[in-house]
Amino acid sequence: MDTIFALASAQGKAGVAVIRLSGPQAHEAAAVLAGPGLKGRGMHLRTLRAPDGERLDEGLVLTFQAPASFTGEDVAELQIHGSTAAVNAVLRCLSELDGVRMAEPGEFTRRALENGKMDLAQVEGLADLIDAETEAQRRQAQAVLAGELGQLAERWRKDLIRAASLLEAVIDFADEEVPTDVTPEVRSLVSGVMADLEREVAGVRIAERIRTGFEVAIVGPPNAGKSTLLNALAGREAAITSEYAGTTRDVIEVRMDLAGLPVTLLDTAGLRETSDHVEGLGIALARQRAESADLRVFLAETVDGLGIAFQDGDIHVLPKADLRDEAGNAISGQTGAGIDRLISQISCVLTERTTTSGIATRERHRQAMKKALTALGEGLGVLESGPDMYDIAAEELRTAIRALESLVGRIDVENLLDEIFASFCLGK
Ligand SMILES: Nc1nc2c(ncn2[C@@H]2O[C@H](COP(=O)(O)OP(=O)(O)OP(=O)(O)O)[C@@H](O)[C@H]2O)c(=O)[nH]1
Ligand SMILES: [K+]
Numbered sequence: 001m002d003t004i005f006a007l008a009s010a011q012g013k014a015g016v017a018v019i020r021l022s023g024p025q026a027h028e029a030a031a032v033l034a035g036p037g038l039k040g041r042g043m044h045l046r047t048l049r050a051p052d053g054e055r056l057d058e059g060l061v062l063t064f065q066a067p068a069s070f071t072g073e074d075v076a077e078l079q080i081h082g083s084t085a086a087v088n089a090v091l092r093c094l095s096e097l098d099g100v101r102m103a104e105p106g107e108f109t110r111r112a113l114e115n116g117k118m119d120l121a122q123v124e125g126l127a128d129l130i131d132a133e134t135e136a137q138r139r140q141a142q143a144v145l146a147g148e149l150g151q152l153a154e155r156w157r158k159d160l161i162r163a164a165s166l167l168e169a170v171i172d173f174a175d176e177e178v179p180t181d182v183t184p185e186v187r188s189l190v191s192g193v194m195a196d197l198e199r200e201v202a203g204v205r206i207a208e209r210i211r212t213g214f215e216v217a218i219v220g221p222p223n224a225g226k227s228t229l230l231n232a233l234a235g236r237e238a239a240i241t242s243e244y245a246g247t248t249r250d251v252i253e254v255r256m257d258l259a260g261l262p263v264t265l266l267d268t269a270g271l272r273e274t275s276d277h278v279e280g281l282g283i284a285l286a287r288q289r290a291e292s293a294d295l296r297v298f299l300a301e302t303v304d305g306l307g308i309a310f311q312d313g314d315i316h317v318l319p320k321a322d323l324r325d326e327a328g329n330a331i332s333g334q335t336g337a338g339i340d341r342l343i344s345q346i347s348c349v350l351t352e353r354t355t356t357s358g359i360a361t362r363e364r365h366r367q368a369m370k371k372a373l374t375a376l377g378e379g380l381g382v383l384e385s386g387p388d389m390y391d392i393a394a395e396e397l398r399t400a401i402r403a404l405e406s407l408v409g410r411i412d413v414e415n416l417l418d419e420i421f422a423s424f425c426l427g428k
């Protein structure tokens with residue numbers, strides 16, 4: 001097994017940079033630079049020197065001993081000054097050592113997975129945590145990283161194994177008198193798991209939104225002040241505004257943290273009948289993106305007649321509050337009137353939806369759970385046909401168990417690993 005190293009902190013100037021080494025020679029390699037006496041677990045303030053004796057930097061050397069480390073291997077971390085030149089000098093010295101090489105993206109985490117320090121879902125949670133920009137994303141990633149999906153899957157697995165073994169017991173005693181009818185217990189175990197799975201499957205869509213962001217489209221007639229509103233919400237001039245009706249044509253996207261939720265705001269073309277070909281294309285695109293968004297903010301006198309359905313949870317506000325006698329439900333991107341109220345309305349609607357999210361967060365999870373659900377449904381079905389069919393029912397349960405095992409990477413995951421680790425940055 002190679003010993004690998006990489007800069008674990010971000011590139012560029014910083015107070016401190018962390019270079020991580022993992023593998024059988026991690027302590028030895030660190031000692032080449034930092035001097036001997038780094039055995040076991042500990043922290044040492046050392047001067048780091050090149051093999052020719054030249055001083056590279058001073059820093060802290062942390063050592064962890066297998067298996068008590070992030071990767072499960074011997075690990076050393078060099079905390080040095082966050083200087084590009086100092087970091088490069090240390091990396092260069094390490095790369096010249098025999099049996100030591102630069103890590104590939106995600107390779108530290110991959111070793112942690114291989115050494116049983118994390119399950120596959122936790123690896124996904126870690127990737128999500130590193131990408132997390134908002135509170136909702138952080139909380140969701142932490143739940144997965146803490147192993148909650150693995151614990152849930154383990155509970156389901158136990159219940160299904162018990163159900164399958166009840167059936168198998170009956171099969172084994174096929175020629176004898178079976179003391180009790182096992183079907184009530186099997187049915188209750190399987191239905192319990194199915195109810196959990198159905199809830200989790202339904203929650204994945206929202207969990208994915210928390211991961212990738214909710215889309216909120218601003219729609220209305222031309223010159224309602226949609227682009228001005230977008231700019232006010234974004235806090236910058238993201239879209240062109242002008243007194244000419246039909247200014248916006250492409251969909252303008254602005255990503256923002258809206259009260260802790262990741263939101264992509266869409267500014268769209270003003271909706272009206274037009275003979276201008278290009279404006280017409282913009283309007284068609286506006287309708288299409290608005291329909292598929294999670295939420296629409298109608299900035300218009302009325303929500304009718306715009307050619308976009310007003311859906312459950314959508315928000316209607318009146319344009320140009322400053323030009324009205326009665327501000328009421330009106331808003332103004334220009335004066336800022338009503339903006340805070342709009343933000344809290346949007347976040348209320350979206351936050352309410354996040355309560356249905358479960359612990360599973362990805363399409364991969366959804367597919368595995370769907371597969372298990374289908375098999376369990378089949379299993380329950382054939383159970384009704386009596387003991388002759390118990391072996392088929394048990395086989396369906398085993399199919400479901402295997403599908404659930406893939407959630408945490410017990411089986412069938414080799415082909416997934418490259419895909420998952422490709423999204424990792426170097427040094428993770
Ligand atoms: N008085 C007043 N004028 C506004 C307000 N918001 C925008 N305007 C003006 O209204 C005109 C249109 O604003 P835009 O933000 O370009 O409107 P839009 O809805 O994006 O227009 P299109 O992209 O053409 O559909 C501009 O001259 C703005 O300065 C407002 O709240 N009050
Ligand atoms: K305009």
Ligand SMILES: [Mg+2]
Pocket residue numbers: 226227228239240241247248267268269270
């Ligand atoms: Mg506009």
